[in-house]
Amino acid sequence: MYEIRIHSRGGQGGVTAARLLADAAFRGGKYATASPFYGAERRGAPVVSFVRIDDRPIKVYSQIQHPDMVVVLDPSIMEAVDIFQGLKSEGEILLNSSHPITFEGYRTHCVDLTGIAIARTLVVAGSPVVNTPLLGALAKVGIISLDAARAAIRGMFSDNRNVQAAEDAYGELVL
Amino acid sequence: MTEIPKEEYILKCTSACAGCSSTLSLRYVLKAAGPDMVLVVPACCTSVIQGTYPRTAMNIPVYNIAFAAAAACASGMSAAYRKKGVKTRVIVYAGDGGTVDIGLQALSGAFERGTDFLYICYDNEAYGNTGMQRSGSTPLGAITTTTPGGKVHPKKDIDRIIEAHNPPYIATACSAYPLDLFQKVTKALSLEGPKFIHLLAPCPPGWRFPAEKTVEVGKLAVKTGSWILWEREHGTLQVSGPSRAAMKKRVPLDEYLKMQGRFRNITEQQKQELQRNIDRALARIACEVKQPCS
Amino acid sequence: MRGETAMQLIATGNKAIAEAVRQVNPEVVAAYPITPQTEIVEQIAAYVSDGTLASQYIPVESEHSAMAACIGASVTGARTFTATSSHGLLYMHEMLHWAAGARVPVVMANVNRALGPGWNVWAEHSDAFSQRDTGWLQVFVSTVQEAYDTTIMAFRIAEHEDVLLPLMVNLDGFTLSHTMQPLETVVVGDFIPPLHLPHAIDVAHPRGYGPLTGPDEFFRFRWDIERSMRDARKVILDVEADFGKRFGRQYGPIEEYRCEDADILLIAMGTFGKEAEVAVDDLRREGIKAGSLRVRWFRPFPVLDLSGRDVVVIDRGYSFGFGGVLTRSIQATTKAEPFSVIAGLGGQEVTYRDMAGFVRNRRPGEEEWFGVNTIV
Incomplete structure (x- = not known):
């Protein structure tokens, strides 16, 4: 898993x-499975969500204790939250960042999701949409295929710029 | 001339008190509605007057529901019938407690949602079924079992609350004027959407007057201006005949109060306040009739 | 239009419930939003709005009115559905008794959530447990697929002429309501026959419903509820068997996992009952012969054979001054002497590792409040 x-x-x-x-x-x-952890958050508060992927049906509902990968959509969150908590050694970190950052003991990937969203004018209520380009980055890392990423995005959003943004991220992320 | 149908939907075996004006009125309500109807009844005197299982005095379907739930239950029924394309009329017959107090939230919701039904509140100005405790609809100065010295708060103006929902039809009625009631129920049922009729129903044991005086007490309520008969269709107000007469020449309030034992403790000050409220209500109506709001 | 072919998709528990409702196509839905159920009513409202669900949707002003409206609709012979959670369920309480007494087969999804104060929106079973004596059938599900399948079956069970009682499908708040899992939809076809309510209002043959009923008669109606609750056991088995035959997924009063040769049974409900299977696998690897028994149907309560086995019960709801509700129910219906663990209240995090620990450190006959202390 x-x-x-x-x-x-x-x-x-x-x-x-x-x-x-x-x-x-x-x-x-x-x-x-995707299980967001819901607190009493409002806009701006730190939030965590969990995704599990396996070849067999998944029976676990409790929070992920030892993730294989941590995704950080807003690096400023690291001032408030310990993103490394429980992360497996040699685990992967995917950061939304315009400049390269590395963390010792982990495989870190940086991609400017915010920049991609803005370049594609994917901004909703003042916030750049970073989750659809994220899927392209995750495809590049090999968690999913780019085709599957495209299909999932199309299933939820009709605006094709979301797919283009995912493709941009796929292209920009250097492994 | 209005023809009152001969069909009876209340059989001669109710367990109503002698002189019960709400039962008398219900007879005319049902005659106006006809047999393609369901009567929804929350906890109130009408829950009891139907009789005890396995017998019933009612010759139409009656759905009994919990105290606070009549308007919501009717909402569900109405939605189901309209979904089926059935025109069956849904009529709530509820007391003042179930309307102005515990059932007010559900009532407001049903009106706001435009439920196609008729809600009739028969107002005997107290919780009659449990033995005359005060309700929000009990008038100032009236003795009930929970206001043994007389009520110190005035009657809640439920009509203005319902009017605030802008229903297609709202009217008042009084059991002493059955023809007026019959016509108003008929009118209400000819319109779609939520309709409200507020019916004054004098209660001999609760108001402490002899059973044979039911009609007389009701008439005095109207003649003194204590109860004003009117109807408002799509916002346009019309004062009904008996109250038009009362607006020209009123019987002194005392005539109404002194017939009822429940007002035996009323103070002069309270009488004056009741009189002021009557004057104010009549003036407001007179003003609107003269200069209808555009 | 969707619903005409089976689909493979990934959906939350709430979405699965709404999708099942769309398949069954009730004539009336009356509901009030509450966290974490809201997604169900929003989805149903969206289906009604886009025309893929032909229900009359009544946006009531309270849960009390939601259930009153469902009762009113149902008694005309219309199929009805509602959904709620937590305080909403409690606000309905009076009408829950009324629905059962009125013998209306209303189906309701209840997204299990704790009760305030303090405000807590996370999973707990106290809301449903506190309605256990209302005469409603109650079932607890553990996966998105099961939420969907059970909601579909719920209509056929509740509406069966031998049952005619309302039915509550319980799913854990957030843990299941907001978790996305794979879902395979079905085309119900004639699996759900048209509703025939024998006591539906008929203006041509007027009857009184729920009038004053005296001491010489009243108890007969109560007994009739219990008789139907007992008859429901067989109806549930039959409907679940037919569902399995048609759609390939089999359910029962309980779900057993590695129980055949187990010395120790870990008993839980809802999502805990599914995660417990992972604990069992871990325990087996250590040489502890554990099995997981998940109680699905809570009313009617299943007949359990626990003889000769140690029993550990995880309770996600408590009867103060008495004990864990599931524990006490099991003690009342079996000879078991369970180790009772009170865990997961208000969404308290409990992992399969914790569950394995409950089994390793079991003390038959005792009660432990997870996180409070170790010895009571």
């Missing part, structure tokens, strides 16, 4: 990102 924890801020689309990822994994023939 591959376990992913997504850190975001309320209103940033982290929950939708988890759902899109599980959907894409499912379309790729895997079993997947």
Whole structure:
């Protein structure tokens, strides 16, 4: 089982990102669950969501203790939240960042999801939409296929710019 | 000339008190509605007057429901009938407690949602079924078992609350004027959407007057201006005949109060306040009739 | 239009319930939103709005009115559905008794959530447990697929002439209501026959409903509820068997996992009952012969054979001054002497590792409040 924890801020689309990822994994023939952890958050507060991907039906509902990967949609969250908590050694970190950052003991990938969203004019109520480009980045890392990412995005959003943004992220992320 | 149908939907075996004006009025309500109807009854005197299982004095379907739930239950029924394309009329017959107090939320909701039904509140100005405790509809100065010294708060103006929902039809009626009631029920049922009729129903044991005086007490309520008969169709107000007469020449309030034992403790000050409220209500109506709001 | 072919998709528990409702197509839905059920009513309202569900949707002003409206609709012979959670369920309480007494087969989804104060929107079973004596059938589900399948079966069970009682489908708040899992939909076809309510209002043959009923008669109606509750056991088995035959997924009063040769049974409800299977796998690897028994039907309560086995019960709801509700129910109906663990109240995090610990450290006959202390 591959376990992913997504850190975001309320209103940033982290929950939708988890759902899109599980959907894409499912379309790729895997079993997947997405379980957002709901607190009393309002816009701007730190939020976590969990995605599990496996070849067998998933029976676990409790929160992910030892993720294989951590996704951070807003790096400023690291000032408030310990994103490394429980992360497996040599685990992967996917950061929404315009400049490269590395963390010792982990495989870190950086991609400017915010920049991609703005370039594609994907801005809703003042917030750049980072969850659809995220799917492209996750495809590049190999969690899902790019086709599955496209299909999941199309299943939820009719605006094709979301798919283009995912393709942009797929292209921009250098492994 | 209005023809009152001969069909009876209340059989001669109710367990109503002698002189019960709400039962008398219900007879005319049912005659106006005809047999293609369901009567929804929350906890109130009418829950009892139907009789005890396995017998019933009612020759139409009667659905008994919990105290606070009549309007909501009727909402569900109405929605189901309209969904089936059936025109069956849904009529709530509820006391003042179930209307102005515990059932007010459901009532407001049903009106706001435009439920196609007729809600009749028969107002005997107290919780009659439990033995005359005060309700929000009990008038100032009236003795009830929970206001043994006389009520110190005035009667809640439920009509203005319902009017605030802008229903297609709202009217008042009084058991002493059955023809007026019959015509108003008929009118209400000819319109779609939520309709409200507020019916004054003098209660001999509760108001402490002899059973044979039921009609007389009701007439005095109207003649003194304590109860004003009117109807408002799509916002346009019309004062009904008996009250038009009362607006020209009123019987002194005392004539109404002194017939009823429940007002035996009323103070002069309270009488004056009741009189002021009557004057104010009549003036407001007179003003609107003269200069209808555009 | 969707619903004409079976689909493979990924959906939340709430979405699955709404999708099942769309398949069954009730004539009236009356509901009031509450966290974490809201997604169900929003989805149903959306289906009604886009024309893929032909129900009359009544946006009532309270849960009390939601149930009153369902009763009113149902007694005309219309199929009805509602959904609620937590305080909403409690606000309905009076009408829940009324629905059972009125013998209306209303189907309701209840998204299990704790009760205030303090405000807590997370999973707990106290809301449903506190309605256990209302005369409603109650079932607890553990996956998105099961939420969907059970909601469909719920209509056929509740509307069966031998039952005619309302039915509550319970799913854990957030843990299941908001978790996305794979879902395979079905085309119900004639699996759900048209509703025939023998006591539906008929203006041509007027009757009184729920009038004053005296001491010489009243108890007969109560007994009739209990008789139907007993008859429901067989109806449930039959409907679940037919569902399995048609759609390939089999359910029962309980779900057993590795119980055949088990020395120790871990008993739970809802999502805990599913995660417990992972605990059992871990325990088996250690050489502990554990099995998981998930109680699905809570009313009517299943007949359990626990003889000769140690029993550990995880209770997600408590009867103060008495004990864990599931524990006490099991003690009342079996000879078991369970180790009772009170865990997961208000969404308290309980993992399969914790559950395995409950089994390892079991003390038959005792009660432990997880996180409070270890010895009571």
